[in-house]
Amino acid sequence: EVQLVESGGLVAQPGGSLRLSCAASGFSFIDYTMYWVRQAPGKGLEWVSVITWDGKSTYYGESVKGRFTVSRDNNKDSLYLQMESLRTEDTGMYYCAKEGVAVAGLFDSWGQGILVTVSS
Amino acid sequence: AIQMTQSPSSLSASLGDRVTITCRASQDIKNDLGWYQQTPGRAPKLLIYSASSLHGGVPSTFSGSGSGTDFTLTIDSLQPEDFATYYCLQTSKYPWTFGQGTKVEIK
Numbered sequence: 001e002v003q004l005v006e007s008g009g010l011v012a013q014p015g016g017s018l019r020l021s022c023a024a025s026g027f028s029f030i031d032y033t034m035y036w037v038r039q040a041p042g043k044g045l046e047w048v049s050v051i052t053w054d055g056k057s058t059y060y061g062e063s064v065k066g067r068f069t070v071s072r073d074n075n076k077d078s079l080y081l082q083m084e085s086l087r088t089e090d091t092g093m094y095y096c097a098k099e100g101v102a103v104a105g106l107f108d109s110w111g112q113g114i115l116v117t118v119s120s
Numbered sequence: 121a122i123q124m125t126q127s128p129s130s131l132s133a134s135l136g137d138r139v140t141i142t143c144r145a146s147q148d149i150k151n152d153l154g155w156y157q158q159t160p161g162r163a164p165k166l167l168i169y170s171a172s173s174l175h176g177g178v179p180s181t182f183s184g185s186g187s188g189t190d191f192t193l194t195i196d197s198l199q200p201e202d203f204a205t206y207y208c209l210q211t212s213k214y215p216w217t218f219g220q221g222t223k224v225e226i227k
């Protein structure tokens with residue numbers, strides 16, 4: 001069974017940094033593109049980032065580009081999101097997600113999410 | 121970035137009703153579109169990929185259509201478990217972008 005478990009720093013001040021981790025199990029992590037998606041409290045979904053299986057290609061949403069960095073360690077079956085220059089509008093639930101099989105690259109498995117709060 | 125305009129933002133419907141949600145892309149995305157369902161406090165679930173292909177395990181009461189810039193999610197005969205928020209997601213170009221969401225509520 002696919003399992004994705006997010007962890008990491010939960011609270012930061014504006015301008016600060018946090019690092020999220022996502023531990024993967026139940027599948028061959030190295031074979032899959034991975035994603036981060038977030039959701040501000042009471043708001044809609046926002047696509048944050050993607051990293052290919054080998055870590056060589058990464059892309060970011062416009063609101064986080066230049067501030068967030070996605071990475072992965074295939075030896076540890078882990079995905080990371082380094083968040084810098086945090087803003088209050090970065091507050092929300094952060095989900096890691098796995099590329100699905102034969103679903104045109106869409107993600108079909110998600111973690112339970114981790115709540116990040118940016119506040120002074 | 122490609123903008124996805126989803127409508128309506130919310131709707132009220134009764135059990136057994138047919139519901140239609142639309143998503144419009146700001147440029148041609150061919151059929152690179154998915155639909156997700158989210159219930160409160162839960163991670164989203166994939167319903168439709170490639171605009172019209174039903175993901176495994178999703179009831180056949182759900183269907184998707186469209187290509188280019190205009191897309192539709194239809195739910196035939198609303199069931200209690202279908203009251204949720206629905207999002208479209210374009211996967212044509214990075215950054216991928218979601219629609220704003222449509223909340224389906226009980227009338």
